[in-house]
Amino acid sequence: xxxxxxxxxxxxxxxxxxxLQEAGFDVRVASRRPERLSAADDAFLLPGVDAPDExxxxxxxxxxxxxxxAALNNDRGASEADCQAINATLTGRLAQAAATxxxxxxxxxxxxxxxxxxxxxxxxxxxxxPAPQCAYGxxxxxxxxxxLEAFRLAGRAGATALRLPPAYGEGMKGNLRGxxxxxxxxxxxxxxxxxxxRSLISHDAVAGAVVHLLTRPMPPRPTYVLGDASPVAIFExxxxxxxxxxxxxxxxxxxxxxxxxxxxxxxxxxxxxxxVATQICDPSLLISEGWIPETDTLGRLEELARKKAxxxx
Numbered sequence: 001x002x003x004x005x006x007x008x009x010x011x012x013x014x015x016x017x018x019x020l021q022e023a024g025f026d027v028r029v030a031s032r033r034p035e036r037l038s039a040a041d042d043a044f045l046l047p048g049v050d051a052p053d054e055x056x057x058x059x060x061x062x063x064x065x066x067x068x069x070a071a072l073n074n075d076r077g078a079s080e081a082d083c084q085a086i087n088a089t090l091t092g093r094l095a096q097a098a099a100t101x102x103x104x105x106x107x108x109x110x111x112x113x114x115x116x117x118x119x120x121x122x123x124x125x126x127x128x129x130p131a132p133q134c135a136y137g138x139x140x141x142x143x144x145x146x147x148l149e150a151f152r153l154a155g156r157a158g159a160t161a162l163r164l165p166p167a168y169g170e171g172m173k174g175n176l177r178g179x180x181x182x183x184x185x186x187x188x189x190x191x192x193x194x195x196x197x198r199s200l201i202s203h204d205a206v207a208g209a210v211v212h213l214l215t216r217p218m219p220p221r222p223t224y225v226l227g228d229a230s231p232v233a234i235f236e237x238x239x240x241x242x243x244x245x246x247x248x249x250x251x252x253x254x255x256x257x258x259x260x261x262x263x264x265x266x267x268x269x270x271x272x273x274x275x276v277a278t279q280i281c282d283p284s285l286l287i288s289e290g291w292i293p294e295t296d297t298l299g300r301l302e303e304l305a306r307k308k309a310x311x312x313x
Contacts, residue, residue: 001104002026003214004063006046006094007070009033011171012109012203016067019207023215030059032070046070049089056093060101065214068094068108068147073136073174080135087139092146099154105220107210108147110161112225112281113137124163124199125225125282148222160220162209165227165281168301169203176200179234180305183241191251194235199227199281205294212291227281228294240298244305 003020007013008029020027030046047055060066072078072086091108098106112124117133132138144161151159168176182189205228213220232240239249283293294300 001064002028002042002062003065003067004028004030004059005067005069006030007032007068007109010069011169011173012167012206013069014171015169015203015207016069016210019204019211020067020214023211025065025214028059028063030070046090047093049085049093051093053097056097057101059094060097063098063102065104066094066098066102066106067210067214068106071109071140078135080138083135083139084142087136088142088146091143092150095147095150095159096154099150099156099159105158105160105214106147106151107213107220108143108159108161109206110144110163110223111137111140112163112165112279114141114144114161114163116279119277120279121277123280123282126221126223126285128225144223157219159222160213161223162206163223163225163281164206165199165201165279167201167203167206168304170304170307172203172304176237179237180241180308183238183247183305184245184308186247186250188250188252189235189238191235194238194251195233197231197233197278197280198237199231199279200237200297201226201228201281202294202297202300209286209291212286212289216289218289221285224286225281225283226286226293227283228297229283230295230297231278231280232297236298237301240301241305244302244307245309 003025005013005017005020005027008017009031017027017029028042028044030044032046044059068091072083095106113134114132114137115124115128115130117137130141132141147159147161151157166174166176206226209226235251242249287293
């Protein structure tokens with residue numbers, strides 16, 4: 001069986017391709033960045049949102065499943081229109097072509113931002129009412145809607161969205177890369193500023209979930225929330241990175257109130273509330289269907305920092 005993987009040259013897409021090939025699938029890759037594609041691969045340039053229908057249908061030729069990883073991420077300052085074009089319109093067009101062409105499944109890598117903004121505190125699962133708060137989140141939610149609608153109109157099952165928390169692994173970006181850079185310094189840090197608890201997910205675990213859903217006999221549910229087995233506090237993330245770098249944790253026991261006051265005086269109250277929000281993703285549904293999550297989040301983060309330090313020598 002052949003699987004089309006879009007965004008196959010990206011952070012998670014590369015790992016998905018590797019795991020699919022290890023599982024015995026043939027893989028067709030598609031990317032919006034042609035310079036990253038190898039001429040030796042079964043490779044396509046990912047069509048633009050205004051491309052003819054025939055271009056999207058050509059991607060699906062001889063394909064059984066589609067894994068849609070390509071996205072415009074929220075760490076690039078993209079406009080609402082750009083996010084909607086890539087994350088919603090393009091997703092809908094791919095899903096329409098797949099719904100009428102493939103016999104298998106369409107797996108869309110979405111985000112918890114399709115459900116909740118960064119200031120939300122609580123547990124997120126499949127029953128959490130979607131309330132996206134940013135351009136990225138709104139576009140990912142719209143992508144979910146368009147994908148499921150395309151398969152519904154075609155009278156098909158098999159489409160599913162995986163809502164991901166921040167993902168880590170070699171080549172990670174965003175806030176986790178920022179925390180790794182902070183951990184690499186020798187600055188003492190106040191524990192009270194980093195007590196928020198968050199769910200993370202390894203890119204290996206995401207790839208494992210994709211393979212699981214493509215090989216499981218039963219059709220997938222419309223949405224799944226993913227996450228490692230246990231959430232971790234931000235100060236634990238920094239401490240794990242520092243252990244990998246061979247640096248003492250250097251956390252100071254200071255109260256949180258001064259940081260809140262400073263943030264308010266500087267007009268940064270929303271950013272402060274986001275930094276202290278606890279967001280826990282409950283992956284129980286997919287676990288109940290046989291998926292195995294990562295259980296050693298802090299150990300994996302420590303190993304990432306250890307590899308980073310070794311590469312810098």
